[in-house]
Amino acid sequence: MKIRKAFALFLYLTYFTNALHAQYQPKPVDEFILGTDLSMVKAILDNEGIYKVDDSPKDVFSAFKEGEYEYVRLRIFHSPDENEANGTVNSLNYTLALAQMVKEAGMKLLLDFHYSDTWADPSKQNVPLAWSGLDFTSLNDSLYNYTKNVLNRFNEHNLTPDLVQTGNEINHGFLWPQGSAWNGNVVNYQNFATLLKSAIKGVHDSNNGSSIPILLHSATGGSITESQTFADSLLKYNVEFDILGLSYYPCWHGTLTSLDENLNFLSSGYEQTIMIVETNYNSDGVPSGDCVLSASQMPFPYTEQGQFDYLQAIYAIAQKYERVKGLFYWGGDYIWAGDIGGSYSSLFHWQGNAQKALFAFQDTTSTSIQPETPMFSDVLIYSTANKQLIVQLPEGSQGSNCICIYDITGKLQYKNQLQSNRNSVELGHLMPGVYIVTLEHNQHVFIREKVVFNH
Known part of the structure; x- marks a missing residue:
C-alpha cells in the first residue's frame, strides 16, 4: 500500500511539473x-x-x-x-x-x-x-x-x-x-x-x-x-x-x-x-x-x-x-x-x-577568409565550404611546422604538425565562431591570425 501511494504521488508530481511547464508556450x-x-x-x-x-x-x-x-x-x-x-x-x-x-x-x-x-x-x-x-x-x-x-x-x-x-x-x-x-x-x-x-x-x-x-x-x-x-x-x-x-x-x-x-x-x-x-x-x-x-x-x-x-x-x-x-x-x-x-x-x-x-x-x-587571399606574401590560409582550413606554405619550407587553433578565450582546440607545403585541416568539430590560428616553425610563432569559421 505504501509503495502504491508513493508511486501515485510520484506520478502526480511528475504530471504537475510537466503540466506547469506546458501551460504556456513562449x-x-x-x-x-x-x-x-x-x-x-x-x-x-x-x-x-x-x-x-x-x-x-x-x-x-x-x-x-x-x-x-x-x-x-x-x-x-x-x-x-x-x-x-x-x-x-x-x-x-x-x-x-x-x-x-x-x-x-x-x-x-x-x-x-x-x-x-x-x-x-x-x-x-x-x-x-x-x-x-x-x-x-x-x-x-x-x-x-x-x-x-x-x-x-x-x-x-x-x-x-x-x-x-x-x-x-x-x-x-x-x-x-x-x-x-x-x-x-x-x-x-x-x-x-x-x-x-x-x-x-x-x-x-x-x-x-x-x-x-x-x-x-x-x-x-x-x-x-x-x-x-x-x-x-x-x-x-x-x-x-x-x-x-x-x-x-x-x-x-x-x-x-x-x-x-x-x-x-x-x-x-x-x-x-x-x-x-x-x-x-x-x-x-x-x-x-x-x-x-x-x-x-x-x-x-x-x-x-x-x-x-x-x-x-x-x-x-x-x-x-x-x-x-x-x-x-x-x-x-x-x-x-x-x-x-x-x-x-x-x-x-x-x-x-x-x-x-x-x-x-x-x-x-x-569577415571570412576567402580563397587565395594572402595574409603574407608567401603564406596562404583560407577556409573552404566543406569545413576545411587550407594552409599553404612556400615551396621548400624546411623544419618542423605546426598549426594551433585556439578559441577566442585562448583554449587550445586543435594542434598538429604540417606535413607538406599544402595542408588541409578538418574544421567539422569546431563550432562556428572566431578563432586564433598560429603557425609555428621550430617552436617559434611566425603567424598569428584571427579567422572566422562560418560553416
Missing part, C-alpha cells in the same frame, strides 16, 4: 539580436556631445547600425527627481522622445521598466515615491495600470516597443519589501510572482501589446544555481515570459567559462529564449569601485584591443547555443558632455571618437 525569437543600451544618448546630444568615427562627426545611431547593432534598449524610471543631476533623464517624456529617434533611425526597441524613481539593480529595488505606503492590493493595481498606461502612450506615438522588460535585474525581486524574493529567511516568491504577473498583464492589455515578447532580467550570468532558482521559482507560480535575459560582467559574475556553462544549462533546460542583455568591458586602465579584476583574472587586457577581443569572445560563446538569441552592450553611449561624464567601458572614447570595439560584431559577422 513566443519564439527567430533571429539572433545584437543590441545596445542608449538611454543616455538624448541627454548627451542635448548637452552638445558629439559622436565621431575616425575623428569625423557621426550620427550615433548610424554608427551603431554600421557596427551591426539593430536593437536599442531604453530604461524608464517612474518619476525621476528633477532636483538631481540629469533629473528628467529616463522619465516618460524623455524616453518617448528618445524612442522616436530610435524608430526614425530604423532600429528596434527594447523598453526596460525599472519600476523605481531611480536605478534598480540586485542591491536596490526601491518602490516609486508615488506608491510608497500602499498595501499589496493597491500596489499590484498601480503596477498594472502604470505599465499599461505607459505602453498606451508609446502606442499613441506609433512607438510600440518590440520587446518589453518588466523589471531590471530582478533576481532578488522588485518593489521591495513587498515584492522581494525573500523577506529575511522567509521565501516571498509568491508575492513577487503575483506582482510580476500584473506587470506582464499590463503589457499584454495595452494597445497592440498582446504580441510583445516579455523579457525577465536576472543578474546571474555566471551562476547556474542562481539562474535556475530564479527561473524555476517564477515558473512554479505560472509566470508567463518569453525571454530570460542575463547580466554578465566578468568582475561580478565570474569567468567566461562560467557564462558558457550557464548558457549551456539554460538553453538545454528551458523553453524560453536566452539573451545576454547586459555586458561591457573596460578599454583603458583598471576601473574604480567594486567592479575590479586582477591582471590574472582578466580574460583580456584592459585596452582598446582587449575590449574588442572581449566582445568577439562573448559573441562566439553566445553563438554556440541555438536557444541563445541576443547580446546587448551596456553603457556604450557615454561620452563627455557637460555634466555627463565619459566611461572607459563605453564604445566611444570620452572625447567622442569611436573605439575599435564598436565594430567588433561587424568584423565577426561579416
Whole structure:
C-alpha cells in the first residue's frame, strides 16, 4: 500500500511539473539580436556631445547600425527627481522622445521598466515615491495600470516597443519589501510572482501589446544555481515570459567559462529564449569601485584591443547555443558632455571618437577568409565550404611546422604538425565562431591570425 501511494504521488508530481511547464508556450525569437543600451544618448546630444568615427562627426545611431547593432534598449524610471543631476533623464517624456529617434533611425526597441524613481539593480529595488505606503492590493493595481498606461502612450506615438522588460535585474525581486524574493529567511516568491504577473498583464492589455515578447532580467550570468532558482521559482507560480535575459560582467559574475556553462544549462533546460542583455568591458586602465579584476583574472587586457577581443569572445560563446538569441552592450553611449561624464567601458572614447570595439560584431559577422587571399606574401590560409582550413606554405619550407587553433578565450582546440607545403585541416568539430590560428616553425610563432569559421 505504501509503495502504491508513493508511486501515485510520484506520478502526480511528475504530471504537475510537466503540466506547469506546458501551460504556456513562449513566443519564439527567430533571429539572433545584437543590441545596445542608449538611454543616455538624448541627454548627451542635448548637452552638445558629439559622436565621431575616425575623428569625423557621426550620427550615433548610424554608427551603431554600421557596427551591426539593430536593437536599442531604453530604461524608464517612474518619476525621476528633477532636483538631481540629469533629473528628467529616463522619465516618460524623455524616453518617448528618445524612442522616436530610435524608430526614425530604423532600429528596434527594447523598453526596460525599472519600476523605481531611480536605478534598480540586485542591491536596490526601491518602490516609486508615488506608491510608497500602499498595501499589496493597491500596489499590484498601480503596477498594472502604470505599465499599461505607459505602453498606451508609446502606442499613441506609433512607438510600440518590440520587446518589453518588466523589471531590471530582478533576481532578488522588485518593489521591495513587498515584492522581494525573500523577506529575511522567509521565501516571498509568491508575492513577487503575483506582482510580476500584473506587470506582464499590463503589457499584454495595452494597445497592440498582446504580441510583445516579455523579457525577465536576472543578474546571474555566471551562476547556474542562481539562474535556475530564479527561473524555476517564477515558473512554479505560472509566470508567463518569453525571454530570460542575463547580466554578465566578468568582475561580478565570474569567468567566461562560467557564462558558457550557464548558457549551456539554460538553453538545454528551458523553453524560453536566452539573451545576454547586459555586458561591457573596460578599454583603458583598471576601473574604480567594486567592479575590479586582477591582471590574472582578466580574460583580456584592459585596452582598446582587449575590449574588442572581449566582445568577439562573448559573441562566439553566445553563438554556440541555438536557444541563445541576443547580446546587448551596456553603457556604450557615454561620452563627455557637460555634466555627463565619459566611461572607459563605453564604445566611444570620452572625447567622442569611436573605439575599435564598436565594430567588433561587424568584423565577426561579416569577415571570412576567402580563397587565395594572402595574409603574407608567401603564406596562404583560407577556409573552404566543406569545413576545411587550407594552409599553404612556400615551396621548400624546411623544419618542423605546426598549426594551433585556439578559441577566442585562448583554449587550445586543435594542434598538429604540417606535413607538406599544402595542408588541409578538418574544421567539422569546431563550432562556428572566431578563432586564433598560429603557425609555428621550430617552436617559434611566425603567424598569428584571427579567422572566422562560418560553416
